[in-house]
Amino acid sequence: MIELFDTAVLSRIQFAFTISVHIIFPAFTIGLASWLAFIEGMWLKTKHPIYLEIFQFWVKIFAVTFGMGVVSGLVMVYQFGTNWAVFSDHVGNVIGPLLGFEVLTAFFLEASFLGIMLFGMNRVGPKMHFAATLFVALGTLLSAFWILSANSFMHTPQGFEIAENGILVPTNWLEILFNPSFPYRFFHMVIAAFLTTALVVSGVSAWYLLKDRYVSHARIMLVKALFAVAILIPIQIYVGDASGLNTLEHQPEKIAAMEGVWEDESPAALVLFGIPSEKTQSTNYAIKIPHLASLILTHSWDGEVKGLKNWAREDRPPVWPVFFSFRIMVGMGLLMLFTGICAMYLYFRKRLFTTKWFQRWCVLMAPAGFIAILTGWFVTEIGRQPYVVYGVLRTADMVSPVTPHEVAWSLAVFVVVYFAVFGTGIYYIFRLINKGMEVGQWQDTYGQHALKNPTTIADIFLFKSKKDK
């Protein structure tokens, strides 16, 4: 078994596995931190306990997710050294500071204020507590900023030169930081994280509505989350399109793999579905729409799209995973668009809280963001192969001088431990959702049919004015 795989292949599997598990948690906490800050802000503004109860419910889920993100992230930092030592030595001078600034500006901020956010409600005032939540949310966004910059450098490297010993030496920090693909990929990822969280929140709220639990809370959360989806998804599609154009400019073979295009085509047809084959160098059983790829990628009726055959076999990314991952990601995006449109239609028709099928649909859509993020990362990372720094360093040359045995063992341990530990964590999150919220007695003031007559936004603002009097 071990003879079949060398250190490079095993290290790639290990990195892919550990980072795929890891990304699930920050993808959720980036959005969740901002959601918590928003909810706490609403609580401070209205003083209505319903927001505090919503906050206290999600903060528990946040804590579990964040803890798993921290420990799986620590593994990533050290893996650059343990498994990709040659990579670290070659690019440490260039992307090192980006990771260094991530630690300094983001990790410490999140980690320190998380303590106050989770345990400090009785020890600091509400305003200080809110500040702590804001700092945690800011930390998650800063973290995304730096890590996306470092990762984007690996896709569109610039601002460096190669020294005699093959080591990358920085020549212009601003060019490195704001490399061409960075703005697109940063916004694409942050919006994806927000969408992911919004879909989870709407899924959980819809499930509560279906079960007739916490109806007041669920209605408030559902509306906010679905508005977020409806507003963000068109922006996301626009940013995704812009990111695609940027990729076409800088990494055309990635686009060719995503589209399953082998020969140069102009006008290029869009392959809706098909089975790309490396053997025959063609995409078989393809269902195509004429002109559409030209239209999307070049914004002209018959612009040219380069085919994979322009590149030697050893310089091409593996087509199969890129092609299918891309279709899954786009499919998820279209389902989200459908969700957003339906939500707006039902909301303004005042049928959002009574349309059962749509609530069931929201529950089904809860994991859609995670699927889109994972497949999106598969597209971009596998699409960069065989390079680790595009056009500069090849992945296979970058591994540590460790034996395949060591990596095989560590990989096996990671797989077992991650499934056990993070599987349990995800199970606990489901249990927290099932257990539900701790709801105070305030609802009784709205009459004896409190559950059948849930709190409205108007009630919440009335509550405040009543208190002010």
Added chain:
Amino acid sequence: MFSFEEFINLPLIWAAIIAIAVYIYIILDGFDLGVGIIFPFAPSEECRRKMLNSIAPFWDGNETWLVLGGGGMFVAFPLAYSIIFPAFYIPLIVMLISLVFRGVAFEFHYKASAKRRFIWDYAFHFGSLMAAFAQGVMLGAFVQGIPMIGRDFVGTAFSWASPFSMMTGVAVVMGYALLGSSWLVMKTDSVTQKWARKVTKYAVLYVIVFMFAVSMWVPFLNQEIYAKWFAWPSFGYLVIIPVLAITISIMLIRSIINEREYQPFLLTVLLFSVSYLGLAVSMFPWMVPHTIPYWEAAGTPETQSLMLVGVVVVLPVILAYTAFNYYVFKGKTNSDDIY
């Protein structure tokens, strides 16, 4: 592009920054790993809950110093990073897996049903124990030296394993246990504190024995270290370190016997500081011992300059809000202080 290499000794400053980050890590995560090491021996479930609560707001920030140490190496000394990390592959992976277990155990302890809670309590204990042991082993292996020919690692997957590194592994476990127990003396009261005082008494004895053993062994590992400690005139300056260590040990034992609240922890920190200083002196100027000194392992001056600006600007802010965090959760821990 800017660089400060003409005004200041960048590699030396960076070696110092990383040494300080690792030092802060050892002190801060030392006490919360230590609490994990002695965790299962606590007299009651309520004590254990209090122990967890006493460190829950801090462990995350404490562990970030480990990221800064590792990340700092990556930035400032990529060559050393790319040699040392693969050489310590197995202990590093053991440490990471252990930290995964103990990290999630904080949250899972509160979330698990009463019947299943013991699983995460053991995960917390063994995770803390193994992480501490792996760190100690790596410390020992680092002091002992990494087998190199020129710039290439020539050891095997198990080069780090030796009687000396096993001993330093146990020594660090004991050291962290002392930090943890004296932390509990400071942060808890009644039954938990009484028990922590007892643990501190035992731990301090083991720590002093191991410190003595390590101090005696290190000079004989390597000619150069021997020469540094036992040759005139360096002996004249360096003798202050063992003298300080002995003085602090005596004060520490007295403070424990006199049942002081804060002194045992603070003196333990001081004892750790002196020991760390002793090791730092022994290892200077090696970044990969005993082949590559810090100036040869250094990254480009541009990289070190940029990152130095970051450290100078941001680190004081980090220290300020870290201090604020400890201030918010000052005083004795409340067993029901959970969210």
